[in-house]
Amino acid sequence: MKIVFLGATGMVGSGTLREALNDIDVETVLSVGRRSCGLVHPKLQELILPDLFEIGRIEDQLSGYDACIWALGISSAGMKEPEYKRITEDLTLLWARTLLRLNPTFSFCYCSAAGAGGRWMWARVRQRVENAVQKMQFLHAGAVRPGFIQPGPGISSRVRLYQVAIEILRPVFPLGVRLWPSLFTTSERLGRTMLRVVKGETNRFILESSDINRLAQ
Numbered sequence: 001m002k003i004v005f006l007g008a009t010g011m012v013g014s015g016t017l018r019e020a021l022n023d024i025d026v027e028t029v030l031s032v033g034r035r036s037c038g039l040v041h042p043k044l045q046e047l048i049l050p051d052l053f054e055i056g057r058i059e060d061q062l063s064g065y066d067a068c069i070w071a072l073g074i075s076s077a078g079m080k081e082p083e084y085k086r087i088t089e090d091l092t093l094l095w096a097r098t099l100l101r102l103n104p105t106f107s108f109c110y111c112s113a114a115g116a117g118g119r120w121m122w123a124r125v126r127q128r129v130e131n132a133v134q135k136m137q138f139l140h141a142g143a144v145r146p147g148f149i150q151p152g153p154g155i156s157s158r159v160r161l162y163q164v165a166i167e168i169l170r171p172v173f174p175l176g177v178r179l180w181p182s183l184f185t186t187s188e189r190l191g192r193t194m195l196r197v198v199k200g201e202t203n204r205f206i207l208e209s210s211d212i213n214r215l216a217q
């Protein structure tokens, strides 16, 4: 399987990329981002594109792939809807549609968040993205909705708010994952589940933390 990977420099992305590179079914990972993820691995290739809206500039290098793992995302803290929607919805769907046009037999896993579909602005935007991805003609598709994520060794968030939360929760993560699997998961399990989605190993489209934990066993 050949994967196009977005968000490799982030917390979710770095954990999922690690799982992808260790997966025997994964032949190549093409990481696309505005900066390098800093990893060197025989399966990994990188494309740097400072503005990801300019996908047209690299379209000729995006054919011949089987799936996309979308771990790119932002926090809505302090943002108005148009600004949040631009990255969360417009950028995601631009890439999803372009990749599907270039690779007609293609699978897509979107990293959403626990609470998507609720009343808050961010939750409504997230659900619109999930719905749009679900309607596209992907071979396999899914949206993971993690809650609290116990980061694997050497993994941290680039979002200040998440960094603080991780430090506060660090002592309770192992207990949380064991006792409250509907709220907590680990970056390893999340990564394995995103891979299972694009391999077609689940029929569920929305995967909450409890689904992520079950599927990653």
Ligand SMILES: NC(=O)c1ccc[n+]([C@@H]2O[C@H](COP(=O)([O-])OP(=O)(O)OC[C@H]3O[C@@H](n4cnc5c(N)ncnc54)[C@H](OP(=O)(O)O)[C@@H]3O)[C@@H](O)[C@H]2O)c1
Binding pocket: 006, 007, 008, 009, 010, 011, 012, 013, 033, 034, 035, 052, 071, 072, 073, 074, 075, 087, 111, 112, 113, 114, 145, 146, 147, 148, 149, 156, 157, 158, 159, 162
């Ligand atoms: N971490 C958690 O606990 C958690 C829990 C639930 C859901 N999530 C969701 O998971 C997704 C990833 O979260 P994360 O914690 O991994 O975030 P993160 O550590 O901040 O990483 C975000 C990733 O998205 C990229 N990105 C953001 N804005 C971009 C832009 N305008 N252009 C290009 N790349 C951009 C970043 O690239 P750069 O390095 O170039 O900035 C980075 O690779 C988000 O949607 C988040 O809401 C996270």
